[in-house]
Amino acid sequence: MTGTAVIIPAKDEEDRIGATVTAAMALSGVDLVVVVDDGSSDRTGQKARAAGARVVRHSRNRGKAAAMESGAEVVRLLDAEDGQPRHLLFLDADLGETAHTAAPLIEPVRSGEADMTIAVFVTRVKLGGHGFVVNLARQGIERATGWTPAQPLNGQRCLTRAAFDAALPLARGFGVETGLTIDLIRQGFRVREVEVEMAHRATGTDWRAQVHRARQFRDVGRALLTRKALRP
Numbered sequence: 347m348t349g350t351a352v353i354i355p356a357k358d359e360e361d362r363i364g365a366t367v368t369a370a371m372a373l374s375g376v377d378l379v380v381v382v383d384d385g386s387s388d389r390t391g392q393k394a395r396a397a398g399a400r401v402v403r404h405s406r407n408r409g410k411a412a413a414m415e416s417g418a419e420v421v422r423l424l425d426a427e428d429g430q431p432r433h434l435l436f437l438d439a440d441l442g443e444t445a446h447t448a449a450p451l452i453e454p455v456r457s458g459e460a461d462m463t464i465a466v467f468v469t470r471v472k473l474g475g476h477g478f479v480v481n482l483a484r485q486g487i488e489r490a491t492g493w494t495p496a497q498p499l500n501g502q503r504c505l506t507r508a509a510f511d512a513a514l515p516l517a518r519g520f521g522v523e524t525g526l527t528i529d530l531i532r533q534g535f536r537v538r539e540v541e542v543e544m545a546h547r548a549t550g551t552d553w554r555a556q557v558h559r560a561r562q563f564r565d566v567g568r569a570l571l572t573r574k575a576l577r578p
Contacts, residue, residue: 350452350504351378351421351432354399355413356439360388367397369445370437375452378432380420381439382413390439410501411516418510431507438501440546447543451504454538461509461535464495464527465502465542479562483524486566490575491531496539499523499562509535520562521569528573 352370356363363381370379381394385407395401402420404413418434425431433455437445454460483498501523512533517525531537570576 348430348456349377349432350375350435350456351380351424352376352435352437352448353414353417353421354379354381354394354437354439355384355410355417356381356386356390356394357384357407358386358388358390359439360386360390360393362440362442363390364393364397365442366437366439366445367394367399369441369443370435370448371398372446373435373449373452375456376435378421378424380417382417384408384410384413409519411518411522414522415514415516422507425507433504433506434510435504436501438546441502441544442546444544444546448502448504450540450542451502454540455504455506459536460538462503462505462526462530462537463540464497464523464537465500465544466497466539467500467545468541468543469545479559479566482563482570483566486524486570486573486575487527487531490528490570490573493531493537495527498527499566502542502544517565517569517572519565519568521565521567524566525569525573528569528575 367379379399381399381401383391383401383403385404391401391403402416421432451463451465454463487498488494509530513526513529516522
């Protein structure tokens with residue numbers, strides 16, 4: 347049976363990364379956890395390594411898409427030694443112990459029922475934003491593919507290696523999930539949303555959170571524009 351590698355992009359997550367790695371390593375069929383330390387200024391890398399992850403570090407922050415690509419490349423190199431490509435499960439660094447509930451994302455990919463699964467969080471954390479970015483992504487994906495996702499920006503995803511490679515290069519920055527969904531559906535890959543009991547830290551309402559949302563809006567807009575999925 348094909349194994350599964352977990353890839354966790356992380357920046358300044360020393361408080362939660364250890365618990366996230368530990369929970370991910372306990373998932374059935376997972377035989378590798380790779381943490382991409384994306385230019386952290388804290389002990390994220392050390393905590394991840396202590397928890398049992400393989401760690402690759404970017405000397406400067408390069409963004410989520412680049413971290414995903416780096417992690418997948420590490421897995422590819424290890425797969426070349428082992429002989430069979432693993433499935434790729436991407437998880438956020440701040441999931442903590444709730445990462446252990448990711449199993450439903452893996453099963454449809456492992457059984458051949460889906461090429462990519464996307465998490466739908468059953469327990470929703472109240473967010474500080476107003477849904478502008480989510481609506482932009484959802485409507486853009488619908489225009490581009492005819493499919494309307496419930497949680498288009500959810501980064502918890504499991505893919506076959508073939509599906510991941512078909513989406514390269516990934517959309518930059520926070521547009522990665524939107525671009526990934528559109529690109530795979532347009533190429534005929536099967537995409538499913540799956541309910542899970544995960545939870546991560548909610549984005550706040552201070553100025554830093556507002557800057558974060560502005561960057562999300564920009565990056566999602568760019569991903570849609572390059573795919574001719576942005577409303578004129």
